[in-house]
Amino acid sequence: MIVSSAHRSDSISIIPLGGVGEIGMNMMAIRSGEDVVVIDAGLMFPEEEMLGIDLVIPNISYLIEHKEKIRGILLTHGHEDHTGALPFIMREIKAPIYGTALTLGLVGEKLREAGLGEEADLRPVRPREHIRLGNMEVESIRVSHSIADGVGLAISTSAGLIVHTGDFKLDQTPVDGEFTDLHRFADLGEQGVLVLLSDSTNADQEGSTPSERSVGEAFEEIFRQAKRRVIVACFSSNIHRIQQVFRVATRLGKKVAVNGKTMVANIRIASELGYLQIPNGGMLRLDEVKSLPPEKVLILTTGSQGEPLSAISRMAMGEHKQIQVQEGDTVIISAKVIPGNEKSIAHTINHLFKRGAEVIYDQIASVHVSGHPAREELKLMLNLVRPRFFIPIHGEYRHLHFHADLAEEMGVPRDHIFLPENGDVLEFGRDFGRFAGKVPAGRVLVDGKGIGDVGNTVLRDRQHLSQDGIVIVVLGFDRQSGEVISGPEIVSRGFVYQKESDELFEAARKLVLTVLEGCSREEKAEMEFIKPRIRNVLRRFLYRQIRRRPMILPVIMEV
Numbered sequence: 328m329i330v331s332s333a334h335r336s337d338s339i340s341i342i343p344l345g346g347v348g349e350i351g352m353n354m355m356a357i358r359s360g361e362d363v364v365v366i367d368a369g370l371m372f373p374e375e376e377m378l379g380i381d382l383v384i385p386n387i388s389y390l391i392e393h394k395e396k397i398r399g400i401l402l403t404h405g406h407e408d409h410t411g412a413l414p415f416i417m418r419e420i421k422a423p424i425y426g427t428a429l430t431l432g433l434v435g436e437k438l439r440e441a442g443l444g445e446e447a448d449l450r451p452v453r454p455r456e457h458i459r460l461g462n463m464e465v466e467s468i469r470v471s472h473s474i475a476d477g478v479g480l481a482i483s484t485s486a487g488l489i490v491h492t493g494d495f496k497l498d499q500t501p502v503d504g505e506f507t508d509l510h511r512f513a514d515l516g517e518q519g520v521l522v523l524l525s526d527s528t529n530a531d532q533e534g535s536t537p538s539e540r541s542v543g544e545a546f547e548e549i550f551r552q553a554k555r556r557v558i559v560a561c562f563s564s565n566i567h568r569i570q571q572v573f574r575v576a577t578r579l580g581k582k583v584a585v586n587g588k589t590m591v592a593n594i595r596i597a598s599e600l601g602y603l604q605i606p607n608g609g610m611l612r613l614d615e616v617k618s619l620p621p622e623k624v625l626i627l628t629t630g631s632q633g634e635p636l637s638a639i640s641r642m643a644m645g646e647h648k649q650i651q652v653q654e655g656d657t658v659i660i661s662a663k664v665i666p667g668n669e670k671s672i673a674h675t676i677n678h679l680f681k682r683g684a685e686v687i688y689d690q691i692a693s694v695h696v697s698g699h700p701a702r703e704e705l706k707l708m709l710n711l712v713r714p715r716f717f718i719p720i721h722g723e724y725r726h727l728h729f730h731a732d733l734a735e736e737m738g739v740p741r742d743h744i745f746l747p748e749n750g751d752v753l754e755f756g757r758d759f760g761r762f763a764g765k766v767p768a769g770r771v772l773v774d775g776k777g778i779g780d781v782g783n784t785v786l787r788d789r790q791h792l793s794q795d796g797i798v799i800v801v802l803g804f805d806r807q808s809g810e811v812i813s814g815p816e817i818v819s820r821g822f823v824y825q826k827e828s829d830e831l832f833e834a835a836r837k838l839v840l841t842v843l844e845g846c847s848r849e850e851k852a853e854m855e856f857i858k859p860r861i862r863n864v865l866r867r868f869l870y871r872q873i874r875r876r877p878m879i880l881p882v883i884m885e886v
Contacts, residue, residue, distance in 0.1 A: 337485060337486060337756055337757075338486050338754050338755060338756040339357060339358065339359045339484045339485070339486045339487075339489070339754070339755055339756075340356075340357070340358040340359075340752050340753065340754050340755075340763065341355065341356075341357055341489070341522065341524070341718065341752075341753045341755065342355065342356040342357075342358070342389065342750070342751070342752050342753070342766060343355045343720065343747050343748075343749050343750075343751065343768075344356060344385045344386065344387065344389065344390070344749060344750065344766075344768050345369065345371075345384075345385035345749055345768070346367070346369065346408075346720060346721055346749075347719075347720055347721075347722075347727065347746075347747050347748060347749055348722075348723060348724045348727065348748055348749065349371065349723060349749075350371075350408070350528065350665075350721075350722065350723060351369060351370065351371030351372065351383075351408040352369050352370060352371040352383060352384065352385050352408065352412070352770070353366075353367045353369040353408055353409050353720075353721060354366070354367050354368050354369060354385045354387075354412070355367065355491075355524075355720070356389065356390065357463070357482060357484075357489065358393075358396070359461070359462055359463050359484045359485060359486070360461075360462055360485070361396055361461070362396060362398050362460065362461025362462050362463060363390075363393055363396045363397045363398065363461075364397070364398055364399055364400075364401055364460050364461075364463060364465065364482070365390065365397060365399070365400045365401065365422070366400075366401050366403065366480065366491060367400075367401070367402060367403055367409040367410070368385075368400055368402070368409070368410060368411075368412045368413045368416050369385075369406070369407065369408040369409040369410060369411055369412055370382050370383060370384050370407055370408065370411030370412045371383040371384075371408065371770070372665065372668075382411070382772075383770050383771070383772055384411075384412040384415050384416075384770075384771050385412060385749075385768070385769075385770070385771065386767055386768050386769045386770065386771050387416055387419065387420070387771075388766075388767040389750075389766040389767055389768070390416070390419075390420055391419050391420065394419070394420045394421075394422075396461075397420060397422045398422070398423075398460035398461040398463070399422055399423045399424070399425050399450075399458075399460045399465075400413075400416075400420075400422050400423070400424045400425065401425050401426070401465060401480060402424065402425065402426035402427075402430050402431075402434065403426075403430075403477060403478055403479065403480065403491070403493030403494065404426075404427075404430055404472055404474050404476065404477035404478070404493060404494060405426075405429060405430040405432075405433040405434065405474055405476070405564055406473075406474055406494070406564055407564070409494070410430070410433070410434050410437070411437070413434060413437065413438065414437060414438060414440075414441035414443055417438070417443050417446065417447065418443075421446070421448075422448075423448040423449075423450050424447065424448060424449050424450065425450050425451075425452050425458065425465075426449070426451070426452065427451065427452060427453070427454075427467070427476040427477075427478060428451050428476060428600050428602075429474075429475050429476035429566070429596070429597060429600055429602050430476055430477075431449045431450075431451055432596040432597070432599075432600050433564065433593065433596060434447075434449065435447065435449055436592055436593075436596060452467050452478075453467065454467050454468060454469035454478060454508065455467065455468070455469075455508075455511065462484070462485060463482055463483060463484050464482070464483040465480055465481070465482050465483075466480070466481040466482075466483075467479075467480060468480065468481060468508050468511050468512065469505055469506070469507065469508040469511075470492065470493050470494070470495035470496075470507045470508070471495060471496055471497070471498040471501045471505060471506060471507045472493070472494045472495055472496060472698045472699075473494075473496075473539070473562075473565055473567065473568075473696075473697070473698025474564050474565060474566060474567070474698070475503055475505070475566045475567060475597070475602045476505075476602065477493055477494060477495065478493055479491055479492045479493040479495060479512075480493065481511075481515055484521075486521060486755055486756050486757055487519070487520070487521025487522070487715075487755070487757055488515060488518060488519065488520050488521055488522075489520075489521060489522045489524070490512070490515055490520050490522070490523050490524070490712055490714065491524045491720075492523075492524065492525045492526050492708060493526070494526050494528070494698060494699060494721065495507055495526055495699075495700060495708075496536045496697070496698055496699055496700045496704060497509070497535065497536075497700060497704045497707065498536075498538045498539055499538060500538045500539075500540045501538070501539060501540075501567070502539050502540060502543070502567040502570055502571060503567065503570075503602070509707075509711060512708065512711045512712055513711045515712060516711050516712045516713045519715075520712050520713065520714040520715065521714065521715050521716060521755055521757070522714060522715070522716045522717070522718060522755055522760070523708075523709070523712045523714035523716075523717050523718070524718045524719075524720045525705065525708055525709070525717070525718075525719060525720065525730065526699055526700060526705075526720065526721045526722075527705075527719040527720060527721055527722035527726040527727050527729070527730040528697070528699035528721055528722050528726060529697055529699045529700060529701045529702075529726075530702065530705060530719065530722060530726045530727075530729040530730035530733060531725065531726060531729045532697075532701040532702060533701060533702055533703075534701050534702065534703055535700075535701050535703045535704050536696060536697050536698075536699065536700060536701050536704065537693070537696045538696070539567050539568070539571070539696055540571075541693055541696060542568060542571060542661065542693065542694060542695065542696055543571035543574065543575060544693075545692055545693040545694050546559075546571060546572065546575045546659075546694070547575045547578070547579070549657065549659060549687060549692070549694070550575055550576065550579050550581065550625070551579060553622070553657040553685075554622065554655050554657075555621040555622060555653065555655040555656050555657070556616075556621045556622070556624045556625070556626065556653070556656045556657070557576075557581070557624070557625045557626070557656075557657045557658075557659065558625075558626045558628060558639070558642070558650075558652070558656060558657070558658045558659070558684075559572055559625065559626070559627050559628070559658075559659045559661055560628050560629065560630050560631040560638075560639040560658070560659065560660050560661065560662070561627075561631050561661040561662055562629075562631060562662055563587060563589040563590040563592075563593045563594075563629050564593060565662075566593070566597045566602055566603055568661060569590075569593075569594060569597075569603060569627065570603055570604070572625065572627055573603075573604075573605055573606065573609055576609070576625045577606045577609050580623060581622075581623055581624065581625045582608075582609065582610070582611045582619060582623060582624060582625065583609055583610055583611065583625045583626075583627055584610070584611040584612065584613050584615070584616050584624065584625070584626050584627070585610065585613075585626075585627050585628075586613060586626055586627065586628040586629070586638045586649075586650065587628050587629030587630065587637070587638045588629075589629055590627065590628065590629045611624070613626075613649045613650070614649065616649075616650070621653075621655075621656075626650060628642075630675075631660055631661065631662035632662065632664070632665055632668040632671065632672060633668055633671035633672035633673075633674060633675040633676075634668075634671065638650075639658075639660075639675060639679075640671070640675050642679075643674075643675045643676075643678035643679045643682070644678055645682070652679060652682040652683075652684050653682070653683065653684075654682070654683030654684075655683065655684075655685075656682075656683070656684045656685070657684065657685045657687065658679050658684045658685070658686045658687070659686075659687045659688070659694050660672065660675075660676065660686065660687070660688040660689070660694070661689075661694045661695050662689075662695055663689060663695055663697065672688075676688065699721075702729075702733060705730060705733055706733065706737060709733070709734055709737040709739070710737065714739065715743060715760075716739075716743045716744070716745065716755060716760040717731070717734045717739045717743060717744045717745070718744075718745050718746075718747060718753065719731055719734070719744075719746065724746075727746050728746065731744045731746055743760060745760065745762070747762075748768075749768040749769065750765050750766050750767060750768025750769070751764075751765060752764040752765060752766060796819060796820055796821025796875075796877045796878070797819065797820050797821060797877055797878045797879075797880060798817060798818070798819045798835075798865065798869070798877045798878070798879050798880070799817070799818045799819070799880045799881075799882060800815050800816075800817055800839060800861055800865065800879070800880070800881045800882065801815065801816040801817075801818070801882045802815050802816075802839075802843075802881070802882070802883045803883075804883060811840070811843060815836050815839045815840065817832045817835055817836060817839075819832075819877065821877075831869075831872060831873070834868075834872075835865060835868060835869070838864060838865065838868055839861055839864075839865070842860055842861055842864050843857070857881070857883060858881040858883065861879075861881045862879045862881060865879050866879055
């Protein structure tokens with residue numbers, strides 16, 4: 328069912344366009360009357376089977392259809408899975424973008440790189456500040472997360488109050504001293520909350536998420552014991568992690584060199600905005616590293632997911648122009664593996680070990696903690712907010728399922744809990760909540776400059792080519808007589824080694840000629856008739872011979 332364009336004035340609609348049933352690509356629309364606000368605009372990195380794809384962004388057909396109603400895009404924090412789609416979305420939707428200072432600082436850099444810096448209408452907000460967007464009023468609420476300056480949102484509508492936690496954790500000793508504002512969440516609970524949308528990423532994890540400071544303590548022990556250089560790979564957006572690297576390194580008399588374009592840019596932005604304090608003389612240029620004893624050097628770099636062209640991967644393969652990993656170096660991978668990156672990270676770690684480095688990662692030491700709440704923290708949020716209706720968000724379906732069960736344990740009636748899919752329209756009034764239709768949603772694949780031009784059919788072809796290769800049959804026909812005047816020539820790539828398969832290809836050539844001899848002159852005049860016949864006969868022949876199904880591409884030229 329498709330939701331109609333009419334909208335009841337006494338109800339609101341919540342429409343997840345990405346980020347439910349998956350990790351990444353977070354985006355949600357909230358509609359009240361003729362006004363729409365959008366929460367986050369994230370991307371997802373491609374899964375292993377998405378061959379050649381660079382990025383994945385949400386389908387924004389619904390937003391384009393209602394772009395005149397969009398009053399603003401609200402960003403909860405600066406992670407790519409919440410902001411990375413903005414350069415693509417801004418080409419279609421011109422709406423003001425609201426976020427905290429660091430979030431807008433990081434977003435502004437990305438938009439300038441995309442040539443959209445002049446067009447962007449970036450409007451900073453502060454925690455507990457209220458802004459009016461059409462008939463909705465939005466308040467930002469401070470939350471602690473793995474990136475500084477994160478917020479949740481309280482959205483006042485004609486139907487009631489909506490609370491969106493953003494990505495959060497209840498860190499009692501945050502690196503920057505900024506706590507999740509539990510007092511404000513409790514105040515909102517006292518006022519009465521219609522709908523709570525809450526982070527579900529760790530809903531299957533018991534207990535509470537450790538403090539970010541515990542990573543700093545682990546760093547101190549590792550840095551002290553390191554005999555030579557220390558190399559730390561982490562997300563360039565994790566300003567708290569970066570701050571701890573600088574603090575511990577300075578305390579131990581080490582100088583920090585920064586490697587990686589995004590790492591350099593994010594450190595500059597965070598420093599300029601006051602979110603990162605770098606001691607005077609605490610940083611080196613990469614070309615100064617060789618001037619210090621190895622035990623006095625720490626290199627902070629990107630590539631914690633083992634991306635093939637990242638700095639740490641190039642170091643592991645000995646291809647980095649300025650940094651060579653040496654025997655006795657200590658390399659710390661300070662990040663959680665994003666699903667789909669397991670093989671690339673394992674490959675990088677293996678090669679670092681081969682170069683004689685001591686490699687430390689989260690399975691063997693406490694060099695990473697999550698930025699998301701575990702079950703005890705989720706319970707506390709539910710107890711403070713006490714919503715009438717509950718929607719788990721930000722997680723794969725299993726995470727949403729566990730969070731829904733937890734909400735029921737905490738007293739939310741099961742029929743007041745909704746597990747949506749992307750594109751579902753959830754309608755709420757003061758006394759009701761229900762599924763009310765569906766809007767277009769899904770994944771848009773970005774390949775180079777192409778946005779959405781690679782679909783399932785192209786992906787299947789790429790998978791086919793990657794698994795079985797291709798066989799090309801080239802023929803030349805005389806247009807008048809219908810006789811074969813050249814070929815058939817058979818070329819293969821990724822199928823078999825052609826020079827060692829002469830007998831197979833000679834038999835295939837004879838088979839093609841036999842097929843052509845069985846065609847009438849009229850049939851030969853219809854190229855679209857001959858091509859599928861060649862394709863089908865060769866497909867059966869090759870499968871019988873070597874049990875493989877390559878892509879077969881007949882190329883017929885009329886002379």
